Amino acid sequence: MRRPGRYPPEVRERAVRMVLDHQDDHPSQWAAIRSIADRFGMTHETLRRWSARPRPTRASDPASRPMSANALKELEREDFELRRANEILKSASAFFAAELDRPPTR
Numbered sequence: 001m002r003r004p005g006r007y008p009p010e011v012r013e014r015a016v017r018m019v020l021d022h023q024d025d026h027p028s029q030w031a032a033i034r035s036i037a038d039r040f041g042m043t044h045e046t047l048r049r050w051s052a053r054p055r056p057t058r059a060s061d062p063a064s065r066p067m068s069a070n071a072l073k074e075l076e077r078e079d080f081e082l083r084r085a086n087e088i089l090k091s092a093s094a095f096f097a098a099e100l101d102r103p104p105t106r
Helices: 009-025 029-040 044-052 069-101
Strands: none
């Protein structure tokens, strides 16, 4: 069992969010971490470790939702059609390139 941390989860989330939001205002991410850690009264290293951890994706994020079977099937069908059209265009391109290389007939 993990021991409870010194800082509540809300403080941790807010500090990490502030680092992400304000790192463009500072010359480096480390400068942003130092500035924000001082505001919260925590060590720089603590906030750096929190910021380095991967954050879970939000359920409302469209990229994190699983794709339905029908949507996946539709995308696979579209991919097949696009690949087929690409092969046809490559063949046509090769055919017309060969026609242009042929000497003119009179």
